[in-house]
Structure formats: structure tokens, C-alpha cells
Amino acid sequence: MLNIKIEPAATLKTKPADNELGFGRYFTDHMFIMNYDEGQGWHDARIVPYGPIALDPSAMVFHYGQELFEGLKAYRCADGKIRLFRPDKNIERMNNTCRRMCVPEIPAEDALQAIKALVNYEKDWIPYSEGTSLYIRPFIIATEPHLGVHPAKNYLFIIILSPVGSYYAGGLNPVKIYIERDYVRCVKGGTGMAKCGGNYAASLSGQVKAAEKGCEQVLWLDGVERKYIDEVGAMNVFFVIDGKAVTPALDDGNILPGVTRASCIEMLRHLGYEVEERKISVDEIFAAHKEGKLDESFGTGTAAVISPVGQYIDGEEEIVINNGEIGEISQKLYDNITSIQWGKAEDPMGWTVVID
């Protein structure tokens, strides 16, 4: 059990209207902070006013990128209760990332206590409108003031909260995806399975290129053979081929194990669909499209839940999926998972955690 001290903000901000929220633009009045110092472990858990933090310019995070993060949401549900969606999965993944990045782990029960305490303290910030939620961003940075490449001796664990709008104010519009043939996001043995900021820094040039081609996201291929599909931007990816759902397997450690991905697989099986986790090549997708068997494709992630793909662009080649419209399985998954998240339906999987 953490002993969390609370320092209330002297003044509270004016909350934005639900229809102005967007994603990640507004932050609540308070944040959670906890320090780690070698020899002492994690200590001084506190909720303090949201604001800038002072760091030494030599803090190792600035130079060697020892940083990691998580992303999950709290929902204001139909019954008036506030629920988190599978926070245990995020905390488990955060500690897996910690091990990969040589960052000291945080006991799972302490991390959950911190998330719950902050969300509860800031609960007035959870928006009420349909499709809105409170995005939770826990992260850890190396703060040791030292130029030298080694695991740092000092860290900060911080949680910030951002009320977010409905991702699909204009409906679940399918996106256009650019297949990246030059840059790679990661390779086997790298940090693909870790949620660390460095992966995102490395992905920006591909993202910019995709935008220049009029695409919203990049389809990342495996870094070795450059033919198997890894992910779509910062989302996991699914295909429906001949009525069967397929998604890249996680075995090689180059794909981020999404909580939404796992939930989609479980939900699809619960609904009676067959799901395969295996290698999928771009060639297979284009061939399936040619034979008229590529029914649907969609990305999965906490922010959007399901993001239907309407088009893939590979150099001069281009395929349109399901006439650029959302498919039946994509819609069914979206409806089933979001009704559990917003407490509109029973939670047969036991995925949600009530905050009291």
C-alpha cells in the first residue's frame, strides 16, 4: 500500500466543453508523482497540482531516452459508476517494458492504487457525453544527472490525465494506410514489444512520408524479411480473410502486445469467430484482395478501439477494402467492446474495474 500525500491545487481550471476536447489537448488539475532512488526504491507517492517539473539538463532521459509509458482510459458509465478497462494488463505490460529498458519495476498493486487514487481525485474531469472518456498516461523517466550510458539510478513515475472527446464524432470513417518499404519500426531483438518513447521517435519519418502520400498511418513491415506485417502506426492490425480473422502473431517480440488486440481476439472467439495469430505477408493480403476474399481490415488501440482501414497503398499499387466502408466484424467488435467499456452491456469477460 502506498501512502499517497495530497497537495491540492490552489485554483482549479475551467473545464473545456465536451465537444472541444479532441485527444490529449487538455490536462486535469492534478498529477501523481513518485520517486525512485537507488538504495531507497520507489518512495514519496503524492498527488500534486499539474504543472511543469524541474529536471537537470543532464538528466539521462534527455540524452539516452530511457523512458517508457502506458495508455488506458477511465469511463463514466451508464450506471453512474466510473470504470477502468483492464488496468492489470497495462500494468503488467508496463513492468515488461521496465525490464526491457532496465527501469526498476513498480509493484502492480501500487501502480493500480496510484491510477485509481488519481482518477478518483480528478473524477469531476471525466466527461459525460457519448463516446468521451478520461485518458490515463502513466510514464517513467530516468532523471539521474549524468552523461554516461548505463541504467540510471534515479527515476520519476508520473501519471497525467486528459479528458478526451469521441474519436468518431463523424462516424467510424475508414483510414488510408501507406505500406512503408524503406524505414522499419523495429527488428527482432529490438524494443518493438516495449512501449517506449524511442519507438515513436524512430517512427516519425515514416509517418511524415505517409502523410505526404495522403495517408493517415503507416503499415510497418518486419525489419528482417521486409514482407510480413507488424503493425499499423501505433495500432495492432487485423484482417478478415474469407470470413476468418487473422492478426500478426507476437512471437518475434517486434509487435506491441495491445490490450485492445487481446480483447478483440477474446471477443471474436466469444462471438464464435475463428481467429488466427500468425505471420501475414503483404503478398497474401494483396492476393486475397485479388481473389475477392479480403473482407475487412482494421487497426486496434486504446484511443480509437477499432479503426477501420479503407485502403492500402503500396508504391503504385492500391487496394480498396469493402468499398472503403466499415465491415460487419469491425462494427460488431466496436459495438461489443465499447458497450462493455461504457457499462451499457454486461461484462461477461470481467474486464472492467470499478473505481470507488
Ligand SMILES: *Cc1c(COP(=O)(O)O)cnc(C)c1O
Ligand atoms: C500502445 C500501442 C498499441 C495499442 O495498444 P493498446 O493497449 O491496445 O492501446 C499498438 N501498437 C503500438 C506501437 C503501441 O504503442
